[in-house]
Amino acid sequence: MIDNTAMYKLSYGLYMLTTTDGQKQNGCIVNTVSMLTDNPKRVVVFVNNANYSAELLKKTGIFNVSVLDESAPFELFKQFGFVSGRDTDKFAGGRYETSANGLYYLTDHANAYISAKVVDAFEYGTHTLFVAEVTEAEKLQDSKSVTYEYYQQNIKPKPQAPKAEEKPTAEKWVCKVCGYEHEGELPDDFICPWCKHPASDFEKVN
Ligand code: FE
Numbered sequence: 001m002i003d004n005t006a007m008y009k010l011s012y013g014l015y016m017l018t019t020t021d022g023q024k025q026n027g028c029i030v031n032t033v034s035m036l037t038d039n040p041k042r043v044v045v046f047v048n049n050a051n052y053s054a055e056l057l058k059k060t061g062i063f064n065v066s067v068l069d070e071s072a073p074f075e076l077f078k079q080f081g082f083v084s085g086r087d088t089d090k091f092a093g094g095r096y097e098t099s100a101n102g103l104y105y106l107t108d109h110a111n112a113y114i115s116a117k118v119v120d121a122f123e124y125g126t127h128t129l130f131v132a133e134v135t136e137a138e139k140l141q142d143s144k145s146v147t148y149e150y151y152q153q154n155i156k157p158k159p160q161a162p163k164a165e166e167k168p169t170a171e172k173w174v175c176k177v178c179g180y181e182h183e184g185e186l187p188d189d190f191i192c193p194w195c196k197h198p199a200s201d202f203e204k205v206n
Helices: 052-060 074-081 148-155
Strands: 015-020 025-030 033-037 042-048 062-068 096-098 104-106 110-124 127-139 172-175 181-183 202-204
Touching: 015 042, 015 052, 015 104, 025 042, 025 052, 025 074, 042 052, 042 062, 042 110, 052 062, 052 110, 052 127, 062 104, 074 148, 104 110
Parallel strands: none
Antiparallel strands: 015 025, 015 062, 033 042, 042 127, 062 110, 096 104, 110 127, 172 181, 172 202
16 A cells, blocks of 8 residues: 555755746746765756746756745745746746856745756656756855745645634635645546646645
8 A cells, every 4th residue: 555644754845946948037946856966966856847947947957946944935935836937927026146057046035056957857757857967056044944844834824714604615625735725526637726736635624
């Protein structure tokens, strides 16, 4: 048997991944960045293929990872996690600087950034695994890096419980990852429109 709740016990950080199509920049939030080797200094990042960033990484191959800290507000996750960079300017209103590769990195709510260049890409169905060579890296401050668990417990808003006097009219499901609410029956092949996670990441709230 495979107990899905065992998978939830893996620990993850949260990172802003910035990419470019050659002109316009894009950003998204990912939870899978790790160092692969120290010499040469290489990192890996997994990106959902439904995400515009996967397409851009295959096209131009350069990216920055900003390591988010515990001060990161929900609005940041909403802005970069749940809307597509194809048709919005996600960077409007935030605080960013540009690293040597020409890409943005976050200067508030991040404690470090790493610039890298893709050397290999491996397709695994829904996701692509990118292996990349680090070209620049800098610590910005000593704040605590945010974990996915901390995000779930302290940053993501709690779903609203239905008021006692209100009769629940339809089934309601909430995405455990991003908080998206779905009303009515949830099909098995449902994909969260905000964070692209599957139906198994939804919980029934009434
Ligand atoms: Fe979601």
